[in-house]
Amino acid sequence: MEGTVQAPRSFQVRLAVAAILLAAFGVIAARLVPPYLHNYEFKGYLEETVDSKETASLREEMLRIRVIDGARRLGLPVQAGQVHISHSASGMSIDVRYVVPVDIYISTVILHFHTRAGAH
Numbered sequence: 001m002e003g004t005v006q007a008p009r010s011f012q013v014r015l016a017v018a019a020i021l022l023a024a025f026g027v028i029a030a031r032l033v034p035p036y037l038h039n040y041e042f043k044g045y046l047e048e049t050v051d052s053k054e055t056a057s058l059r060e061e062m063l064r065i066r067v068i069d070g071a072r073r074l075g076l077p078v079q080a081g082q083v084h085i086s087h088s089a090s091g092m093s094i095d096v097r098y099v100v101p102v103d104i105y106i107s108t109v110i111l112h113f114h115t116r117a118g119a120h
Contacts, residue, residue, distance in 0.1 A: 027103050032111070035100040038074040039113045045051035045070045046094050056092065060085050067094060070104065093118030 049055050055063055064083045071078035077098060084095040095116045102109045102116065 023024075031102050031104050032109065033104060035076075035111050035113075038076055039115060040073055042074055042076055042096075043115050043117060046115060047097070050092055050118035063094075067096065071096070072097070080081055088119055091119035 082098045097114045100111045
């Protein structure tokens with residue numbers, strides 16, 4: 001064919017591999033990003049909880065239940081033993097450590113989160 005320039009075969013192969021890798025990274029990112037966004041929302045929820053005048057009068061166990069419910073609404077697997085509430089002269093603090101297993105199709109990645117709010 002006159003007037004047409006064909007890309008070398010090696011360039012086409014590299015382009016195909018790059019497209020496949022880019023798609024794979026996109027799929028993995030789509031699985032890994034949501035837990036980080038939910039953790040960010042959860043931190044905001046904890047800060048609101050610590051700053052609320054209503055929660056200052058709650059018993060520790062009721063406050064723990066409220067924190068767990070907030071985490072569950074965001075799809076976070078927080079258990080009672082992972083919620084640590086402390087009181088000091090500077091105020092109340094809530095410390096939550098939890099893990100989120102994320103299936104990325106070829107393996108499971110365990111994301112570790114440590115979220116805290118209040119006086120430290």
